[in-house]
Amino acid sequence: MACLATFKTTSAALMFERTCRKSGIxxxxxxxxxxxxxxxGLACEFPCDMRKDVEAVAAEKKISVAGYHxxxxx
Numbered sequence: 665m666a667c668l669a670t671f672k673t674t675s676a677a678l679m680f681e682r683t684c685r686k687s688g689i690x691x692x693x694x695x696x697x698x699x700x701x702x703x704x705g706l707a708c709e710f711p712c713d714m715r716k717d718v719e720a721v722a723a724e725k726k727i728s729v730a731g732y733h734x735x736x737x738x
Contacts, residue, residue: 667712669722670696670730677706680727687721689714700733707733 671677677693684691691710700707710718712734722729 665712666709666735667715667718668694668696668700668707668709668733668735669718670700670707670733672728672730674706676728677708679725680722680729681708683721683725683727684708684710684718687717689718689721691718697735700731700735 669677669680671680681691681693689710691708694707694709696705696707715732719729719732721727
């Protein structure tokens with residue numbers, strides 16, 4: 665299962681992805697699924713089992729995340 669972080673700005677999504685990767689967390693930019701909404705249309709996908717680490721990294725670097733979502737492959 666994958667998780668997504670959504671953002672209000674493109675720059676926040678890109679910073680989030682870069683910060684996660686530097687911290688050893690597999691993350692990649694992805695479009696926001698239609699069932700979710702985001703102002704910038706970009707999300708960042710990461711493994712759900714890393715969610716606590718991801719949230720800690722985002723908080724430490726003061727990256728504004730609009731929301732965290734559990735999504736399943738369809």
